[in-house]
Amino acid sequence: MTTTANVTTETSPGFSPLQAASRDHLWMHFSRMAPLQERPARVIDHAEGVYLYDDKGQKILDGLSGLFVVQAGHGREELAAAAAEQAKKLAFFPNWGMTTEPVIRLAERLAHEAPGTLNRVFFTSGGGEAVESAWKVAKQYFKLTGKPMKHKVISRMSAYHGTTQGALAITGLPAMKQAFEPLTPGGFRAANTDFYRAPEHGDDPVAFGLWAANRIEEAILQEGPDTVAAVVLEPVQNSGGCFTPPPGYFQRVREICDTYDVLLVSDEVICAFGRHGTTFACEKFGYEPDIITCAKGMSSGYGPIGAMIANERVMAPFLEGKNFFPHGYTFGGHPVSAAISLVNLDIFEREGLNQRVLDNEGALGSTLGKLLDLPIVGDVRGDGYFWGIELVKDKASKQTFDAAEREFLIKQYLPDALMDNGLYCRPDDRVNPVIQVAPPLISGQAEFDEMEQILRKTLEDVSALL
Structure with a gap:
């Protein structure tokens, strides 16, 4: 004792x-x-590059970038030095009416990187707060512009957008919400882009994308366009295991939002900062949102930070008279995290991390695709450095596992077995059972091969047990 x-x-x-x-x-x-x-509990003691080390000395490949966060890799001394230097100069000052140099510099840089007129950066402590801020600003925007009934949000089935009461209402995972009902009213759902389980569309992703986008229009019409403020979508949906957008999907969604005067929010908490090879993933998938929410990779995890980035249209009424956004966070726009993020973005430019992802995403996908020869692997899908491996009971029918099998597979066996075999990644069954892989952006073929080999051994072992 x-x-x-x-x-x-x-x-x-x-x-x-x-x-x-x-x-x-x-x-x-x-x-x-x-x-x-x-x-x-396993205790992670230190990390270097793409590897974690627990307090027993075991070396573990970080196949999830911490939690889709550590883009530039672990142990970056210049990021630690940036934190120390800023903390010595000015550790904290709130971003309320006055501000600090690193926060201004970071806002300017993000505005430069964002597409179109997304020039206005509202800082938060993390991703859920950024989503919460986006919904609040959308509701107030329409009140200020004479459409006070527009307050609802359309998101996608099984999508995850955060845990605060507002962000959780946007989240499309019923099991995550039941303990906290009643939630903020106004969240409604449309179909996601799970092409693997869309047999009625055969092998035509374009037709499937049009169908899925039109379900958003259907939801807006069902609720009434004069009541819907925003559509909130991830470029690649996380929950469910990397549902990528079919060709033309986001272009049709943009058209729908414009038709019904609805703001399009690109939730890029995971997808921004190189995860898909561009600073913001909406650029890669060819659409311009009204608002971007982002966090995680902005600082590569060396400091907590997030942001809501709005276009000039959204900002315009807040520049009039006595109007203001009565919302904020103590640590939103923390000067130390902002200073870290600026140096992190310097590393991106100097080392060409975005281009590295574009150059290597095909190799990552094809290496993980080797797992399709295993009977337990039904689908391998993803984009950039963000991939999902869906596990099935029967490959021919795409039959998934029952509740007891999922409990054993995802909750009891895989998390420890993967770590014991030397790989940290994410077994997840919030929808169907998947393993998610999202390595640091400094990873290459050697790390891809190591991930595939560990995944193969672990899945062969658990298949024998099942």
Whole structure:
């Protein structure tokens, strides 16, 4: 037993003192806590490049960039130095009516990188706050422009957009919302772009894309165009395992939004900053939104930061008279995180990380595609450095696993087995069972091969058990 002030930690067999402290005091995110009372949590001690090292010394390939975050890789001394330098000069000042130089410089840089007239940058602490801000600004925008009934949001089935009450209402995952009902009213759903499970469209992705986009129009008409403020879509949908946009999909969505005077929000919390080979993924997929939400890769995870970037149309009424946006966060536009992000974007330019992704995305996809020879692998899909591997019980029929099998496969077996075999990635069954892979942008063929080999061994092992 160890005691500090009024806190007592009970040591027990199999737990190091640090693991015991974690068990007794740390409430982890998105984690079942009961098993962690009996089984020690793995502690990641340090990282370098594309590798993590736990406190037992095991070397683990980071196949998820932390959480779609560490674009430039781990252990970047110049990013740590940027944080220290800014902290020494000015560690904190709020972004309320006054501001700081790194925040101004970062806003200017993001505006330069964003398409069209998306010139106005509202900083947040992270991605969920950016989505929350986008919905709030959309509602107020229409109130200020004489359309006060426009307040609803259309998003896609099974999409994830954050955990705050507003962002959760935009999220399309019922199981994630049930514990927190009633949520902010106004969130409605349309079809996603899961082409793997769209047999009625055969092998025609263009027809499927048009069908999926038209479901958004259908939702707007169902709710009434005079009540819908925004459509919120990820360029590549995360939840469900990397649903990519079919050709022409976003162009049709843009047309629909223009027809009914609805703001198009590109939720790029995961997809921005090189994940798909461009600073903002909307550029790659050929559409210009009214608002971009982003976070994660902006600082490569070396400091918490997010942003909502709006175009001049959205900003215009807020520049009139006494109008203002009554919304903000203490740490939104933190000077240390902004300073880190500026240096991170310098690394992107100097090392050509966006182009590196474009040059290597085909190799990553084809390497992971080798797994399709396994009976348990039904589909491998993705774009850039963001890929999903869908697991199936029967490949011919695309039959998925039942609840007990999913529990064993995704919750009990794969997370530990993959880590024990030397790979950190993401088994996920919020929709159908998938493994998500999103390596740091500095990764290349050697890392792709290592991921494929570890995935192959782990999936062969679990197939034998199933």
